[in-house]
Amino acid sequence: MSDFPETFVDTFVDQASIAVGDVVAPLERTITLTDMVAYAGATWDWHKLHYDTAYVAEKGLPGPIVDGQVYGALLVEMLQDWLGPQSFVHQLDFTFRNLVFAGERLRCTGTVTEVGADRISVEMKVVVVAEDGSDGRAAAAPARAVVLLGTPDGPGATR
């Protein structure tokens, strides 16, 4: 069963107080096969790698593979949930490291590396949570973002 949140927690960091070294409120999510089917539908990506257990077994894989773009979506969610709606993720980069399989738990973390007048830079990573709760293998690392503060939309918004 999915552990996705049903409600939105609307308490956010004070953007004016953010300093280099601040830790972003982390995000953890277990990605079940059902969640992966929902993601495949939402993105029109019906590749068998993401849901067909017989197909992936033939390929010698331990389970259906989580679509790597999920990491990007979760990183944006982590930043947006921490900073609130008056923020806009302008740039996001991430490097793929390891496959993630159905049922594994992901942990997204980040630390502020630069603070400007209207933006911050954040260094992040996505890891698989190990059985003992520690950081397991990296799913995406390094990952970086530039987030605009005090605005709900990007520089291309003209109305």
Place this chain on the structure above:
Amino acid sequence: MSLLTDEVRALEGRTKVYTAPEPFGAASGRYFGLAIGDANPLYSDPAYARAQGLAGVTAPLTLVCETNQYAGLPMDHEGYAGHTWDLDIPNSRQVRGGNSYTFHRRIRPEDVVTATWRITSVTEKVTGSGNAMLIIGSTATYTNQDDELLAENAETIIFVSLASSGAEKQA
């Protein structure tokens, strides 16, 4: 064994353009939020979104970079119905390098998105174990019906040779 043949080198500059057959729609963003477990009301509550200064609901930012919805391509034998470069690099293993997104503004339900893909670079390196590694860089630019720039996506695909020093070897 080099993977960078003249045929592969000629891929640089290749372009593919896909325009969605309909506006993005509010349901796409709301469903994507549900699918990733993002309960942010910016994607589902117009009054909340307007109170934040937006025209209405929007979609989680990375959805615009998921181009299958625009492509209108038939499903292949593995169930995939999206953009590919149809690259067939013999005797190699394909891995994904990473993505670099730039978001220019939030998606609106009335946006009709065009995705323009282009192969920007074709380079070769040698791994520490002596295997040839072909690196394909491509970019996608997402615009709407008014030619407004919505987002850009730089993507890296890597092909690692399965052969090293004339001997077959699993990478």
